Amino acid sequence: DADVTQTPRNRITKTGKRIMLECSQTKGHDRMYWYRQDPGLGLRLIYYSFDVKDINKGEISDGYSVSRQAQAKFSLSLESAIPNQTALYFCATSEGGSYSYEQYFGPGTRLTVT
Amino acid sequence: AQSVAQPEDQVNVAEGNPLTVKCTYSVSGNPYLFWYVQYPNRGLQFLLKYITGDNLVKGSYGFEAEFNKSQTSFHLKKPSALVSDSALYFCAVRDVDTGGFKTIFGAGTRLFVKA
Numbered sequence A: 001d002a003d004v005t006q007t008p009r010n011r012i013t014k015t016g017k018r019i020m021l022e023c024s025q026t027k028g029h030d031r032m033y034w035y036r037q038d039p040g041l042g043l044r045l046i047y048y049s050f051d052v053k054d055i056n057k058g059e060i061s062d063g064y065s066v067s068r069q070a071q072a073k074f075s076l077s078l079e080s081a082i083p084n085q086t087a088l089y090f091c092a093t094s095e096g097g098s099y100s101y102e103q104y105f106g107p108g109t110r111l112t113v114t
Numbered sequence B: 001a002q003s004v005a006q007p008e009d010q011v012n013v014a015e016g017n018p019l020t021v022k023c024t025y026s027v028s029g030n031p032y033l034f035w036y037v038q039y040p041n042r043g044l045q046f047l048l049k050y051i052t053g054d055n056l057v058k059g060s061y062g063f064e065a066e067f068n069k070s071q072t073s074f075h076l077k078k079p080s081a082l083v084s085d086s087a088l089y090f091c092a093v094r095d096v097d098t099g100g101f102k103t104i105f106g107a108g109t110r111l112f113v114k115a
Helices: none
Strands: A002-008 A010-013 A017-026 A031-037 A042-051 A055-056 A064-070 A073-078 A085-092 A108-114 B003-005 B010-014 B020-021 B025-028 B031-038 B046-051 B057-060 B064-068 B071-078 B087-095 B110-114
Touching: A002 A064, A002 A085, A017 A031, A031 A064, A031 A073, A031 B046, A042 A064, A042 A073, A055 A108, A055 B025, A064 B010, A073 A085, B010 B020, B020 B046, B020 B064, B020 B110, B025 B071, B031 B071, B046 B071, B071 B087
Parallel strands: A010 A108, B010 B110
Antiparallel strands: A002 A017, A017 A073, A031 A042, A031 A085, A042 A055, A064 A073, A085 A108, B003 B025, B020 B071, B031 B046, B031 B087, B057 B064, B064 B071, B087 B110
């Protein structure tokens, strides 16, 4: 979706390095999410933010941190990357006000930690 | 606790035949149910959702899904498959009463449509 962009699209890094994945959206949504996708496991929630001042841990937040710089920007950081963080990472957005709204996903960042 | 099961890792169907991708769920309260599709090298795209009302919901690209409360299922269907439907499909659930915002995704089912 062009409305939700992620950079970089692919990244190879070494164990112990710090890396930041960035997400921007033009949908005007308040809610933003970071997921990781692993084969056979579906998507798992890392962090979510309901607005700029509201950031919450998801089910697998250990080893990750986030920053919501503006309504449109939500970054995910790996402070010290490890090989088991090799995965496909997705940013998503949704409207606020109701839990019935669907999510809109970015194209993903494929991260490899060697 | 919420959970979603997609019992088939892969579904194979011939073009023009009907297709079904299965999904069952477990929630404590009332569910909001979603189907998403993922094409190669793309993010997930929303297909359809069940919130309330008619048990049969229609979505994008000719897909539909039927909510069955007694069987706790939300199977995705299409009357006539196209080769271009080949993709990875995810079922997802939110427990409205206890889970709120949190969406639980199934592991995904890969659909292959053969010409």
